[in-house]
Amino acid sequence: MRPLIFVTNDDGIEAPGVFCLIDRLLPMGDVICVCPDSPRSAQSMALTVNAPLRIERVEDYHGAKMYKTNGTPVDCVKLGMHTVVDRKPSLLASGINHGSNASINVLYSGTMGAAMEGCAFGIPSVGFSLTDHSMQADFSPCLPFVDRISEGVLREGLPESICLNVNIPHFGPAPTEMRLVKAAKGNWSDEYKEYTDPNGKKFYWLTGTFSNYEPDNEVTDQWCLSNGIVSVVAVSLDRTATEFHIPGWLPNGKSSVF
């Protein structure tokens, strides 16, 4: 039996990136694709607990079975696994995202939220992102890396509780190299553009710019992207910070982390 590959994204069922991803994966296995019915960027691992969810089959794409839901990327994985998957997928591929998910973006990203959810199901899971936000993005720089990484993960699997965050630069010459690196420390400036509505009430729209806090030559995912190299970050599902020492306000001897 051919391996089953579960595809999802956060840009929604009409985003070009997901069709590009499916085309690369179809030679490797049977593809089931479950995507949100509209864009759900920056949904992180949000899930729907207090509202009804629907999943609806739409037209096949080049032999891939296609479904849409009214939920988040994590809902797509959970509901897809519950309702339309008949055997355990050998790979969950999320993306290809329109926009970078390097550095702190991994925390907010719906693309990576879905990959983390796949990982929680015990499925080897990879999120792919191209640094170009445009819906007209050219995904051709991604293709050799999607092939190589997907084939590699299908062949070798991934360790338990680890998924991959792959980011591909879209500027300059097409990348020829990828590196396994750490996520850069960085953050957004979180500016908001302020508006006044016709009733005189203020509203706000998120904007802002990203700052990389790492030294210029520190080799991170952001460094890779700045140098035309594809970044691969291994992302842990387990968040416990084992390097944290017992603070003064915790009674002695009451730590059981180690």
Added chain:
Amino acid sequence: MRPLIFVTNDDGIEAPGVFCLIDRLLPMGDVICVCPDSPRSAQSMALTVNAPLRIERVEDYHGAKMYKTNGTPVDCVKLGMHTVVDRKPSLLASGINHGSNASINVLYSGTMGAAMEGCAFGIPSVGFSLTDHSMQADFSPCLPFVDRISEGVLREGLPESICLNVNIPHFGPAPTEMRLVKAAKGNWSDEYKEYTDPNGKKFYWLTGTFSNYEPDNEVTDQWCLSNGIVSVVAVSLDRTATEFHIPGWLPNGKSSVF
């Protein structure tokens, strides 16, 4: 000047848990509270990038300045920091959540999403959760622990990029002990209840039960809660899995994690 304490939650501006938290914190500093205008459970670190946000001042509570937004918990932190905070908070306290955020729940939790966001701002941040989901929950078991941990964190701070996930059991005798532990490996069964709408179309509602994958005597946050002990987990903002080894499909010498 008194320390500034930023309070938020994911159960919304009307949830009893947040008023309980504010009452404990008011003796320690000036409190600004920014909460979602309605419940936003399981919103993880979701944020609003493609829609307008509003923030509105509501009636003060016992001297705390109170605001509501139409956004997620992370939006509350970002927009609150941008619009209503005049100096860097010395503590961000999120909760008290109505329901457990132990084990894998830390990933989905809006309470912890807000704490992670506070941590990304460089604010010592703590999420507090009581294991009782009820809106009529009795928060009295939390009070000594909210006091002790908040006073401790205000006094000693927290290491960069680490926040705390505190869970407090609500059953049995009131807890007298807390421990610094790791998060339990575990997951939800992800069942969905299936319904048929009046038009004959199916819809689904998430349900399911939690399974702890750890051995019975492994000391984790779930173990603490099962044994009437308050669990404190140090949560890392950095997700890079440094224990991941170079897979066969990555060219030799191209790893820069270590």
